[in-house]
Amino acid sequence: MRPLIALLLCTTPALADIEAARDLMEANKFEQAYTALAPAARAGNADAEELIGIMYAMGLGVERDDVRAFEWYLRSSLKGHPGSQSALGWYYEIGRGMPAPDLTRAYMWYTLSAIGGDPDAAISLEEVVKKMTPEMIKKAHILVADYKGWMYPFR
Numbered sequence: 001m002r003p004l005i006a007l008l009l010c011t012t013p014a015l016a017d018i019e020a021a022r023d024l025m026e027a028n029k030f031e032q033a034y035t036a037l038a039p040a041a042r043a044g045n046a047d048a049e050e051l052i053g054i055m056y057a058m059g060l061g062v063e064r065d066d067v068r069a070f071e072w073y074l075r076s077s078l079k080g081h082p083g084s085q086s087a088l089g090w091y092y093e094i095g096r097g098m099p100a101p102d103l104t105r106a107y108m109w110y111t112l113s114a115i116g117g118d119p120d121a122a123i124s125l126e127e128v129v130k131k132m133t134p135e136m137i138k139k140a141h142i143l144v145a146d147y148k149g150w151m152y153p154f155r
Contacts, residue, residue, distance in 0.1 A: 018047050025051070030061025041072070049076035050084045057087070066097025077109065080151050082116030085109045086124060093128050103132050107140035108147065115152050 017036055024033035034055060040048035053072035056065045070091050076084035089109035095101035106128050113121035129137065148155070 018045065018051070021048070021051065025055075025060070030055060034061050041075075044075075044079070046076040046079040046081040046084070049073075049079075050081050050087075053084060053087060066091070070097055077112075078151075080116055082113045082118035082121065085113035085116060086118050086121050089113060089121070089124055089128070093124070103128055104136045104140045104143065107132060107137065108143040111140070111144045112147055112151060115148060115155055 017040055021033040021036035024030070024036060034052065037048045037051050041052050049072050053069045053076065054060070055062050056069035056072060058064065070088070073084040073087045073091070077088050086109070089106045091097060092102045092109060093106035107125065110121045110125040110128060114125060132140075
């Protein structure tokens with residue numbers, strides 16, 4: 001079997017399940033959406049991981065839990081998911097679920113999200129940089145370079 005056909009056969013059901021879960025979320029059927037998303041998220045699907053992160057961040061069908069939301073966003077972000085990367089940027093900027101904000105890491109995640117194509121990340125980046133010192137920005141650029149090399153090798 002050709003590799004592309006094999007890939008499509010392996011991923012199409014998971015994509016269909018994720019779209020069905022999105023429909024359930026739009027219909028406010030969050031518990032059912034979580035049940036539909038969980039297998040794909042556990043298998044490493046970045047879209048499913050992000051959606052579960054949203055559910056935990058907002059308390060949709062699950063008890064709101066910033067630590068669990070952050071962890072699901074992190075899993076998705078490390079796979080290059082721009083929406084989750086922006087969410088992590090926000091968590092670091094606000095310090096939600098953390099002892100304190102970390103503007104350096106907020107800048108890093110917003111930058112990676114912008115590289116990944118999230119149009120709102122540039123706006124968030126403009127805002128966070130206003131709160132940072134030149135030293136913090138310098139450290140953030142080092143982190144961006146570290147992550148960008150393996151996360152977005154062709155950009």
